[in-house]
Amino acid sequence: MKRGSHRGMDAPSSPIRKLVPHADGARERGTHVYHLNIGQPDIETPLVMRQALSNYADEVIAYGPSGGDAPFRSYLMEYYSALGADLRPHDLLVTTGGSEAVSFAFAACLDPGDEILIPDPMYANYLGYASMLGNKVIPIPTRVEEGYHLPESLDGLVTPRTKAVLLCNPANPTGIVYTEDEVARILDLVQRHDLFLIADEVYREFVYDGPTTRSVLTWPEVADRTVVVDSLSKRFSLCGARIGCVVSRNESVMASAMKFAQARLSPPALAQVVAAQAVNVPSEYFDGVRTEYRRRRDVVYESLSGIDGVLVHRPEGAFYQMARLPVSDSEDFVRFMLDEFQLDGATTMVAPGGGFYAADGVGRDEVRIAYVLNENDLRRAMAVLAAGLTAYRQNRV
Amino acid sequence: MKRGSHRGMDAPSSPIRKLVPHADGARERGTHVYHLNIGQPDIETPLVMRQALSNYADEVIAYGPSGGDAPFRSYLMEYYSALGADLRPHDLLVTTGGSEAVSFAFAACLDPGDEILIPDPMYANYLGYASMLGNKVIPIPTRVEEGYHLPESLDGLVTPRTKAVLLCNPANPTGIVYTEDEVARILDLVQRHDLFLIADEVYREFVYDGPTTRSVLTWPEVADRTVVVDSLSKRFSLCGARIGCVVSRNESVMASAMKFAQARLSPPALAQVVAAQAVNVPSEYFDGVRTEYRRRRDVVYESLSGIDGVLVHRPEGAFYQMARLPVSDSEDFVRFMLDEFQLDGATTMVAPGGGFYAADGVGRDEVRIAYVLNENDLRRAMAVLAAGLTAYRQNRV
Numbered sequence: 001m002k003r004g005s006h007r008g009m010d011a012p013s014s015p016i017r018k019l020v021p022h023a024d025g026a027r028e029r030g031t032h033v034y035h036l037n038i039g040q041p042d043i044e045t046p047l048v049m050r051q052a053l054s055n056y057a058d059e060v061i062a063y064g065p066s067g068g069d070a071p072f073r074s075y076l077m078e079y080y081s082a083l084g085a086d087l088r089p090h091d092l093l094v095t096t097g098g099s100e101a102v103s104f105a106f107a108a109c110l111d112p113g114d115e116i117l118i119p120d121p122m123y124a125n126y127l128g129y130a131s132m133l134g135n136k137v138i139p140i141p142t143r144v145e146e147g148y149h150l151p152e153s154l155d156g157l158v159t160p161r162t163k164a165v166l167l168c169n170p171a172n173p174t175g176i177v178y179t180e181d182e183v184a185r186i187l188d189l190v191q192r193h194d195l196f197l198i199a200d201e202v203y204r205e206f207v208y209d210g211p212t213t214r215s216v217l218t219w220p221e222v223a224d225r226t227v228v229v230d231s232l233s234k235r236f237s238l239c240g241a242r243i244g245c246v247v248s249r250n251e252s253v254m255a256s257a258m259k260f261a262q263a264r265l266s267p268p269a270l271a272q273v274v275a276a277q278a279v280n281v282p283s284e285y286f287d288g289v290r291t292e293y294r295r296r297r298d299v300v301y302e303s304l305s306g307i308d309g310v311l312v313h314r315p316e317g318a319f320y321q322m323a324r325l326p327v328s329d330s331e332d333f334v335r336f337m338l339d340e341f342q343l344d345g346a347t348t349m350v351a352p353g354g355g356f357y358a359a360d361g362v363g364r365d366e367v368r369i370a371y372v373l374n375e376n377d378l379r380r381a382m383a384v385l386a387a388g389l390t391a392y393r394q395n396r397v
Numbered sequence: 398m399k400r401g402s403h404r405g406m407d408a409p410s411s412p413i414r415k416l417v418p419h420a421d422g423a424r425e426r427g428t429h430v431y432h433l434n435i436g437q438p439d440i441e442t443p444l445v446m447r448q449a450l451s452n453y454a455d456e457v458i459a460y461g462p463s464g465g466d467a468p469f470r471s472y473l474m475e476y477y478s479a480l481g482a483d484l485r486p487h488d489l490l491v492t493t494g495g496s497e498a499v500s501f502a503f504a505a506c507l508d509p510g511d512e513i514l515i516p517d518p519m520y521a522n523y524l525g526y527a528s529m530l531g532n533k534v535i536p537i538p539t540r541v542e543e544g545y546h547l548p549e550s551l552d553g554l555v556t557p558r559t560k561a562v563l564l565c566n567p568a569n570p571t572g573i574v575y576t577e578d579e580v581a582r583i584l585d586l587v588q589r590h591d592l593f594l595i596a597d598e599v600y601r602e603f604v605y606d607g608p609t610t611r612s613v614l615t616w617p618e619v620a621d622r623t624v625v626v627d628s629l630s631k632r633f634s635l636c637g638a639r640i641g642c643v644v645s646r647n648e649s650v651m652a653s654a655m656k657f658a659q660a661r662l663s664p665p666a667l668a669q670v671v672a673a674q675a676v677n678v679p680s681e682y683f684d685g686v687r688t689e690y691r692r693r694r695d696v697v698y699e700s701l702s703g704i705d706g707v708l709v710h711r712p713e714g715a716f717y718q719m720a721r722l723p724v725s726d727s728e729d730f731v732r733f734m735l736d737e738f739q740l741d742g743a744t745t746m747v748a749p750g751g752g753f754y755a756a757d758g759v760g761r762d763e764v765r766i767a768y769v770l771n772e773n774d775l776r777r778a779m780a781v782l783a784a785g786l787t788a789y790r791q792n793r794v
Contacts, residue, residue, distance in 0.1 A: 008653025112509035128660025240666030256405025263525025269637030
């Protein structure tokens with residue numbers, strides 16, 4: 001067989017999606033699978049958004065502007081203004097999900113061979129895009145023992161090829177919300193080394209123990225070097241629509257992003273029709289969502305804290321919990337849960353932790369849990385997970 | 398201002414989209430603009446597709462499989478089977494338009510720094526993706542005088558960095574349909590030099606003077622080195638939905654494409670709901686579309702042939718016509734048409750030809766015309782264009 005590119009062959013498989021066939025197998029045997037492996041919220045997409053589809057009246061589903069349709073752009077401009085960031089029209093481009101925003105940000109800030117610093121563990125798809133675009137991810141090591149907080153100094157990781165730092169805040173997969181002091185240290189670092197700061201703020205509203213984090217768009221001293229990648233997927237349960245945006249006041253970056261946006265013509269029209277209805281979603285909607293996720297966070301954290309040999313840090317935001325388990329190979333444990341284990345007809349699927357680390361061989365005893373089921377299902381799923389862990393250790397360890 | 402990446406700064410602007418502000422200006426002055434500058438068909442999206450939106454009943458617009466939803470995939474498998482290509486499930490990935498299919502094909506076949514041969518002039522967005530992915534497009538020169546047919550030998554263009562040849566057939570922007578002999582020469586070339594063949598077949602059904610072109614998927618001798626990029630945008634007037642696919646029997650390429658697909662999670666859900674209805678579009682639908690476009694092709698070709706100093710080759714497929722005009726700078730002519738000219742309250746916008754050429758300085762006296770208006774509007778638009786050309790030559794040449 002003829003071989004394709006090295007970047008393709010070397011690209012990582014999604015740690016979340018590659019075990020899907022095992023879950024399919026469990027379902028085929030009649031076992032119910034609690035899916036805590038993927039950040040797909042069970043919260044209903046707001047009705048007013050779904051209703052927009054019934055009212056769709058265009059006779060031709062036509063290309064729109066590469067930077068996004070006017071009604072949805074107008075909502076976004078208001079949304080950022082309310083966060084304290086008044087944007088010019090060319091500071092913002094609508095993208096096909098946060099994913100495309102990440103790819104535009106990387107390609108507009110980094111050339112092939114350039115390096116980007118990212119706290120490790122990280123959202124695994126940064127690694128996929130870095131492979132595709134020929135960039136190198138340099139992990140900033142963090143540990144559960146230190147609550148995933150950043151090392152005091154990062155200067156030793158900077159090389160002549162370093163072009164950017166990426167901060168996901170609140171963070172997937174750790175659930176950490178960085179302190180103002182930590183953010184200030186990152187801002188200092190990017191200024192001293194003349195780097196871009198790519199900020200993934202898709203979980204902006206998902207903060208449980210304090211005020212919502214301040215967007216990096218509101219820090220004037222880094223305005224020229226900041227690129228925000230954003231998405232409506234989690235905020236409004238719109239994962240499948242594929243709609244987000246990239247925001248920066250740096251005109252060089254946005255001019256490049258616009259050229260990449262023109263190459264793909266326009267973001268999905270139907271997703272924009274739906275997402276533009278965000279303007280009609282009452283602000284209480286998100287208060288309810290946050291309360292619900294806070295309860296779930298507590299269920300997951302408390303369940304795990306009660307299991308012998310499990311090490312966890314209490315998440316402050318997003319909807320993920322990393323956990324170190326008393327196993328040597330969490331991928332093997334996940335396969336065991338799907339292939340061999342069930343409790344009263346059910347099993348629980350979580351994501352192996354190794355795939356969230358850029359560093360080789362780290363995280364093999366960890367898993368990521370997405371708390372995206374209602375409280376009752378979640379309690380049940382955690383009980384099944386705990387029983388499975390006991391069974392696994394009796395069998396394998 | 399801090400500068401972004403070289404690949405971003407060096408990326409080409411869309412030759413089609415960058416003059417949009419001039420068209421906006423004309424409209425603001427009350428001038429009607431006939432848009433022949435962009436391949437956005439005016440044909441209605443089939444009703445059965447649009448009706449699928451009213452019937453959408455999911456409470457959560459959720460992520461789907463990275464390779465596409467089952468109903469739409471099932472339609473695609475049948476569609477290719479009818480073309481003579483029976484595919485295995487992992488031979489096909491649903492993409493966010495043909496655009497994403499191009500990016501996956503490039504990234505899975507070429508590493509940064511690798512070269513790809515493409516007949517020049519070409520669909521301009523290949524250049525945008527090559528910039529983004531760090532690849533180099535090597536133009537295969539073709540000329541209107543030879544009906545845009547390929548040079549006898551291409552071996553002189555192949556270097557150690559050449560990894561692929563791209564053939565768009567029927568071709569945007571020239572409207573050429575390659576002869577079986579030409580295709581056979583390309584197949585011979587890719588075999589002798591061990592290259593991939595990336596085939597853009599999005600205009601497959603748009604052939605006006607003979608049988609539909611045979612898909613490269615049906616040539617067994619290149620099965621292992623062929624990657625087809627496809628889209629429903631033109632076929633079903635679904636440009637804004639952003640839905641297409643990438644198809645290959647090469648398992649290395651498709652494994653890489655799947656990893657890139659996982660990085661962006663899933664193709665747009667709503668577009669797939671609409672596109673899956675293709676199975677319910679009667680086959681006569683496309684016969685009507687083809688008859689309509691054949692008439693339009695004739696209107697455009699005959700109008701241009703009647704203008705003194707214009708050189709054209711009669712398009713055999715797609716819905717574009719390249720034309721060499723008696724001007725030295727067609728971009729200046731397009732701006733003139735939008736900024737200064739009107740006839741009975743209307744003007745015509747076409748796309749400057751230079752942006753469709755990878756070779757420097759070529760095509761500056763050419764334009765591309767997309768025949769995407771009904772016959773009456775098209776006749777009127779061509780008359781306005783002819784009058785504008787006369788006025789421009791009196792003023793400027």
